[in-house]
Amino acid sequence: MDNTTEGLAHTALNGIAPYFTMFPLSFPYAILKERAREGEWVLDPFCGRGTTNYAARLLGLPSVGIDSSPVAVALSEAKLVNTTPERVIRAAEEILEEVPVPAEVPEGEFWEWAFDTEVLAVVCRLREGLLANCRSHARKALRALLLGALHGPRGKTKRTYFSNQCQRTYAPKPNYAVTFWKRRDLRPEPVDVLGIIRERADRYFGGERTRGRGKILRGDSREEAVYRRFPAGASGAIRWVVTSPPYYGMNTYLPDQWLRLWFLGGAPEVAYGAEGQIRHSSPGEFAAQIRRVWMRVGQVCAPGAQLVFRFGGIRSRKADPLEIVRLSLEGTGWRLTELRPAGTADAGRRQALHIARTDRAKEETDVFARWEG
Template structure:
């Protein structure tokens, strides 16, 4: 994961007009959004429905009014047939009126009752507002006190809220959505050819589909899952529920790079680089941000990435210290007393020379 300034700075400085940009591990769609801001064609790939929803939200341009009017229509058509999750977690996570509004919007999106352009934007807004810190005077999220970047596990969250006497606020769902709609879609962005594909970048067919959308790639800017980081799917379980998943933690690892051993991890990354390279123009540039996580330090992040490039036509051209992992407040620190250690990150550059 990296800030917008990372891919935007690279593309602004180095990419020519009309360049095609790929991110085979698109996550929140940061690379794709950077490409869009520069009117470059772009495709993102990810196995996570949450990641794909977040990316698609960055590639559409409805007006704030269109989004707000759609939400008003949904919330006015109240009915009793919607599915509302039950249990202690849900009672403490959301005020009952807020949860009902969330479920009304969820139901409308799942049943295709919203136009595709507005639906993509509304999904992204809802995923961002589902959980986060409670404000003292103003609410920006729908939930009780939570981290914004991951969904807390039910047992821990219930204990946390109960011990501190925290009750879910009665949030004005429409107001939160309206504010975010104006913030994210109030300014016109360039209309570009772009897509987010839910799929596995280890599969050749997935990269073939991506190339069919925008043509051969000039740039790949990405950050694969760090070795040992297996928690993305369970950490996003509330957002996954909103997209149609179960109302419980999903501990599966479908579509994810294997973390069962270093050699297998490197081999699976190699498949991604080779598959992507097969659809690149000669001289295309690959930029990989990679690092270590606290419980599974690799001998050298740059070496692991370099090993994954061996046996492909990618030729490493540079390794740079990312030098930004310790800046700012850590996202996970809003829900825990102990602060997590910052990551050591590097940027590995390579050229496609078939």
């Protein structure tokens, strides 16, 4: 199997913003490139940052993505937009004209240390403009681009993020971050927000020659409601389901993204909720919920559809991931056809390596099943 995306002219858009536990683009791309035929629909019911949707786009295939996290939905939507750097920059300028002063700026020590005052005001204006209207492709592209630029390392020579020194993949815990900045006397510095937008718009949208087709849906993939919102032609026609459910024990998707969630309209503080997320109380309960997803997914699939998913666990939870896989497929209409260790084919880029700093991931497996429902 062609296990790389080498030879592809441009895949920059996939990196518009990092996401926890994203899988490498080569995983869905290689499967779809080798086996999918023209016009076949692709689905990812836990789409995260939309890696599968982007792989489908690169191959000219229409796709649907589902995720219950607003951050995941915003990032995935950007993987399907058709726009240009000029339009994205124009969208930012338009918003800054529409919102000359922010209605609301979060206050407190964290915010004073996290962003320069002027930078925070511009970020708030962009946030308010996008919350009021994020309908066009250019605005959706801008929103994801801003989520990717919101927090990250300061960089030695050039500023490419809006924040003070931070991780880029997950948001800082406020108390910890303030102590860190104070100890090192790291004060937030002014950055050129529009300049960063221009550069990122060029990087992510400048060379993109493919067209996005399909839809990203915000919803709970265990529940029927979200499947009723499928785009015309997709329901009953899904041929490929390429996904990775949350790993057992990995349940901090929302709190770890609290700053991006704030940008999308959430509260200016860590959100400890788990709304719409798979519960992780025991391996049996976890498997039962994934099972519900496989059953729902089967209902929108064409006969003979293929399900491929990458799965693992984290070391701090004692559970056998393969047992969870077997239980999750039992009696669903999906027949397990192959288990393949994910191995180290993508050394250094495996999903495991993107998992939380303290919880190392266990071995990962790629699971193949066929819809015989």
